[in-house]
Amino acid sequence: MFSLSSKSKETYACHRCPEIKCLNLSYRPSRKYKDIGHELYIYKLLGKKIEENFDELNKYVCRNGHLLQTICFLVNPIIELEEKSYLKDVLYQSAKDLKASMFLAFSGHYRQAMQVLRCGFENLISSAYFHSDLCDLRKNNGTKEEFDRLEKRFKDWKRGGRVNIRASLESLRRIGFLNLNEEKDWKKLYSNLSRFIHTPEEYISHVKHKDMLKEMECLASTYFSEDALRTWSSSFQKVFVAILKTIVEYHPFVLETESSKITIDDLRPIEKELRISERTLNRLHSN
Numbered sequence: 652m653f654s655l656s657s658k659s660k661e662t663y664a665c666h667r668c669p670e671i672k673c674l675n676l677s678y679r680p681s682r683k684y685k686d687i688g689h690e691l692y693i694y695k696l697l698g699k700k701i702e703e704n705f706d707e708l709n710k711y712v713c714r715n716g717h718l719l720q721t722i723c724f725l726v727n728p729i730i731e732l733e734e735k736s737y738l739k740d741v742l743y744q745s746a747k748d749l750k751a752s753m754f755l756a757f758s759g760h761y762r763q764a765m766q767v768l769r770c771g772f773e774n775l776i777s778s779a780y781f782h783s784d785l786c787d788l789r790k791n792n793g794t795k796e797e798f799d800r801l802e803k804r805f806k807d808w809k810r811g812g813r814v815n816i817r818a819s820l821e822s823l824r825r826i827g828f829l830n831l832n833e834e835k836d837w838k839k840l841y842s843n844l845s846r847f848i849h850t851p852e853e854y855i856s857h858v859k860h861k862d863m864l865k866e867m868e869c870l871a872s873t874y875f876s877e878d879a880l881r882t883w884s885s886s887f888q889k890v891f892v893a894i895l896k897t898i899v900e901y902h903p904f905v906l907e908t909e910s911s912k913i914t915i916d917d918l919r920p921i922e923k924e925l926r927i928s929e930r931t932l933n934r935l936h937s938n
Contacts, residue, residue, distance in 0.1 A: 666691060672689075672871065673870075673871040675689060676689045676690040676691040676692070676758075677689060677691045677692050677695075678692065678871075679692050680872055684874075686874055686875040686876075687872050687873070687874045687875075688759075688872060688873070688874075689871060689872060689873065690758035690759065690760075690873055691758070693757070693758050693759040693873050693874065693875050694757050694758050696875050697712065697757055697875065700875070700877070701713070708877075710884070710924075711880060711881055711883075711884030711885075711887075711888075712757070712880070712884075714888075714921065715753060715884060715887050715888065715891075716753070717917070718749075718887075718888065718891045719746070719749050719750060719753060719891075720914070721891075721895075721914045721915075721917070721918065722742075722745070722746045722749060722891065722894055722895075723746055724910045724911055724913075724914040725895070725898050725905050725911055725914070726742045726743060726745075726746055726898070727910075728904070728905040728908045728910075728911065729742060729898070729902050729905055730742075730743060732904070733902060735785075736782065736901070736902065737778050737781040737782040737785055737805055738778050738779065738782050738897065738898075738901055738902065740778075740809075741774050741775060741777075741778035742775075742778075742894065742897075742898065744771070744774065745771045745774065745775055745894055748767050748768070748770060748771030748774075749768075749771060749887070749890070749891070749894075751767050752764045752765075752767040752768045752771070752883075752887060753887070755767060756880060756883045756884075756887075758873055759873025759874050759875060759876075760873055761876065761879040761880070761882070761883055762847050764883050765844055765846075765847035765882075765883060765886060766844075766847050766848060768844055768883075768886055768887060768890050769841070769844035769845060769847065769848070771890060772840065772841060772844060772890050772893065773816060773841070775890075775893060775894060775897060776814075776816055776819050776820060776823075776837070776841070777808060777814040777816070777819060779819075779823060779828065779897050779901070780814060780819040780822060780823060781801070781804070781805045781808065782901055783822070783823060783826055783828060784801055785801060786901070787826070788801060816841055817838060817841075820834050820837050820838055820841075821834065828900060830930075833928065836889075837893065840886065840889050840890070840893075843886065844886060888925055891925070892925055892926065892927055892928075892931075895927065895931060895935075896927075896928065896931045899931055899934040899935060900931075900934070903934060906934070906935065915935050915936075918935075
């Protein structure tokens with residue numbers, strides 16, 4: 652059983668815990684490897700890297716923070732104003748997933764950052780599939796029994812059910828939500844993200860340090876890798892574009908809000924780099 656020092660008892664600064672190194676997010680186990688350390692050390696190191704090479708790193712660090720803020724501005728009106736939507740709760744969680752993925756990536760947990768992106772993207776696809784059925788019932792004046800059955804299916808999925816993602820994407824293409832190229836791109840993105848459910852060899856690092864009685868592997872260490880950060884950023888931005896498309900297709904009223912207009916205008920300089928589809932762009936700028 653560990654005991655706290657008098658200093659830690661006074662401050663309770665868990666992120667700088669002097670007793671348990673695994674809890675100390677600022678700890679650096681080896682002075683030999685400057686790009687390896689615990690989470691807050693890597694986050695701090697990222698800031699130094701940006702200062703040294705802003706023009707390059709800005710494209711997949713600062714920019715992604717702006718994209719996350721854009722999602723927040725677009726999702727909030729849906730939460731506040733939309734009474735019935737199978738996307739509302741999922742879009743809220745998608746924003747949380749993007750933030751969690753960003754923190755993991757910026758602190759050196761690249762594989763786990765990709766896993767969280769996969770979860771957010773999978774939920775977005777599934778909820779878009781259910782919401783498309785809701786829109787179809789509304790359009791065709793569905794019966795109460797049909798709405799009730801759909802509601803039950805949706806609630807069953809939210810309680811832990813699974814949906815065939817590839818079949819869902821094919822269905823979204825058949826109803827016109829996705830075109831053929833978008834369907835292929837979304838399937839490819841989902842496959843790429845799924846690869847990180849397992850452990851790619853390039854995402855394994857080994858750092859030894861002396862702790863307690865002997866030299867041992869520091870399993871709590873993370874590391875900075877510009878290549879891994881770039882790979883994550885590419886997927887992050889693709890998931891952002893998918894969320895953006897889903898919002899403007901199913902809840903276009905949010906584009907009329909003042910906060911949304913401001914954030915959409917801020918996207919204009921990077922629209923081509925993000926590869927936002929022409930259809931989505933037309934919807935974005937038609938208000």
